[in-house]
Amino acid sequence: MVVKVYGPAYASTKRMLVCLIEKEIEFETVPLDLFKGEHKDPEFLELQPFGTVPITQDGDHILFESRAIMRYYAEKYKLLGTDLLGKTIEERGQVENWLEVEAHSYNPPIYTLTLQILYPSKLGFLRDENLIKESEEKLAKVLDVYEEKLSKSKYLAGDFFSLADLSHLPFTQYLVGKMGKEYMIRSRKHVNAWWDDISGRPSWQKVLQLYPAPF
Amino acid sequence: MVVKVYGPIMAACPQRVMACLLEKDVEFEIVHVDLEAEEHKTSDFLLRQPFGQVPAIEDGDFKLFESRAIIRYYAAKYEERGPNLLGNSLEGRALVDQWLEVEAHNFNDLVYTLVLQLVVLPRMGKHGDVVLARSCEQKLEKVFDIYEQRLSNATYLAGDSFTLADLSHLPGIRYLVNDAGMGHLVAERKHVNAWWEAISNRSAWKKLMKLVNY
Numbered sequence: 267m268v269v270k271v272y273g274p275a276y277a278s279t280k281r282m283l284v285c286l287i288e289k290e291i292e293f294e295t296v297p298l299d300l301f302k303g304e305h306k307d308p309e310f311l312e313l314q315p316f317g318t319v320p321i322t323q324d325g326d327h328i329l330f331e332s333r334a335i336m337r338y339y340a341e342k343y344k345l346l347g348t349d350l351l352g353k354t355i356e357e358r359g360q361v362e363n364w365l366e367v368e369a370h371s372y373n374p375p376i377y378t379l380t381l382q383i384l385y386p387s388k389l390g391f392l393r394d395e396n397l398i399k400e401s402e403e404k405l406a407k408v409l410d411v412y413e414e415k416l417s418k419s420k421y422l423a424g425d426f427f428s429l430a431d432l433s434h435l436p437f438t439q440y441l442v443g444k445m446g447k448e449y450m451i452r453s454r455k456h457v458n459a460w461w462d463d464i465s466g467r468p469s470w471q472k473v474l475q476l477y478p479a480p481f
Numbered sequence: 482m483v484v485k486v487y488g489p490i491m492a493a494c495p496q497r498v499m500a501c502l503l504e505k506d507v508e509f510e511i512v513h514v515d516l517e518a519e520e521h522k523t524s525d526f527l528l529r530q531p532f533g534q535v536p537a538i539e540d541g542d543f544k545l546f547e548s549r550a551i552i553r554y555y556a557a558k559y560e561e562r563g564p565n566l567l568g569n570s571l572e573g574r575a576l577v578d579q580w581l582e583v584e585a586h587n588f589n590d591l592v593y594t595l596v597l598q599l600v601v602l603p604r605m606g607k608h609g610d611v612v613l614a615r616s617c618e619q620k621l622e623k624v625f626d627i628y629e630q631r632l633s634n635a636t637y638l639a640g641d642s643f644t645l646a647d648l649s650h651l652p653g654i655r656y657l658v659n660d661a662g663m664g665h666l667v668a669e670r671k672h673v674n675a676w677w678e679a680i681s682n683r684s685a686w687k688k689l690m691k692l693v694n695y
Contacts, residue, residue, distance in 0.1 A: 315627045315630065315631075316583065316587055316627065327572055327575075329575055329576075329579055330579060331578070331579045331582035331583060331586070333578070333582055334575060334578035334579040334581070334582045335575075337574075337575070337578050338571065338572075338574070338575035338578065341571060341574070342571050355554065355557055355558050356543055356554075358554070358557065359543070359545050359550060359551075359553075359554035360545070362547070362549075362550035362553045362554060363545050363546060363547050363550040363551075365550070366547035366549050366550045366585075367532070367547060369582075369585060369586070370547070370585070371532055408532075411531045411532060414531065415531070
């Protein structure tokens with residue numbers, strides 16, 4: 267049975283798509299147009315009452331929240347493909363620590379930047395320049411912490427690549443690409459090396475190739 | 482070795498960790514962090530938690546921060562002890578993680594903002610933004626409607642037993658019901674109300690309430 271993944275074009279979905287590819291798990295995708303509001307259709311809300319992507323359908327099992335999906339597949343196929351959870355309970359603890367950091371400290375400002383910089387042309391609203399400035403400042407502070415952390419270990423959870431690093435790929439790709447804020451990464455030596463490493467992985471290159479962004 | 486939990490006992494995120502440790506019967510001591518004196522912004526504390534937030538833990542040589550990472554760690558480390566907080570299978574665990582993520586992304590920020598405006602700022606002698614609080618309240622009504630639907634199909638969020646997904650809600654809902662005058666959000670929903678009664682009457686949570694001494 268092949269896993270179905272809804273909404274592959276969007277950043278949150280790509281976070282778990284790259285995980286499936288690292289784990290060499292077969293999947294098929296179901297396109298959704300969020301700009302047409304397809305995530306607010308009653309059929310979709312039956313599957314995901316909060317109306318966000320991604321969702322996965324694996325036989326009878328429906329799962330939502332990208333970071334929950336990532337954790338599930340990384341654990342279920344622990345022995346297949348890349349190990350994304352560390353080798354011990356303590357290493358897993360560090361993975362969880364930095365995955366939570368991505369979710370609570372990194373994602374909010376970068377998500378706001380994405381909404382304010384990339385969405386207006388699609389949805390026809392005016393950018394809030396104050397909000398952009400504030401979000402960039404917040405993100406810069408987070409990146410300073412990352413710079414310090416990555417001067418001590420190759421990856422966020424330690425010297426091993428994990429879900430914590432992978433989770434950063436989709437929105438950071440927007441940051442260095444269409445948002446035109448590559449300098450935020452390039453100006454930080456260790457963040458820069460880390461970004462080149464994780465974004466250069468074949469799994470991520472495959473996602474970029476197969477699922478172009480909606481912008 | 483006793484786990485050290487850094488943070489004020491009154492704050493929601495340290496409470497999330499302490500509730501888990503009590504469920505798992507793991508001994509801990511609280512190392513108070515004075516938020517009003519900005520102790521969490523000192524260079525010493527930033528070495529422990531570089532974002533200047535509570536809680537952080539120290540367990541011998543092992544250090545961790547982010548409350549939802551800490552509870553996942555201890556729930557896994559002591560899987561065989563006390564209640565199973567992670568579900569009975571990989572699929573069960575996936576649902577625990579799903580609803581933990583829901584709490585983190587759809588619930589937490591609304592509760593945090595509302596409680597800040599209606600409870601914390603006034604306690605500090607400052608004006609809270611009542612309009613912002615009302616807007617959070619309206620959004621929380623919608624979230625609780627979804628919880629009501631979910632809990633009409635399952636006793637707990639992730640299925641038939643109490644897990645981290647339910648536990649993670651305890652501190653925030655306590656603030657809503659007891660301090661922010663938002664009890665109606667729970668009381669007006671039959672299944673949410675029954676769920677809240679069940680989870681807030683657990684002996685581990687009651688032990689924590691005694692420790693906090695509200």
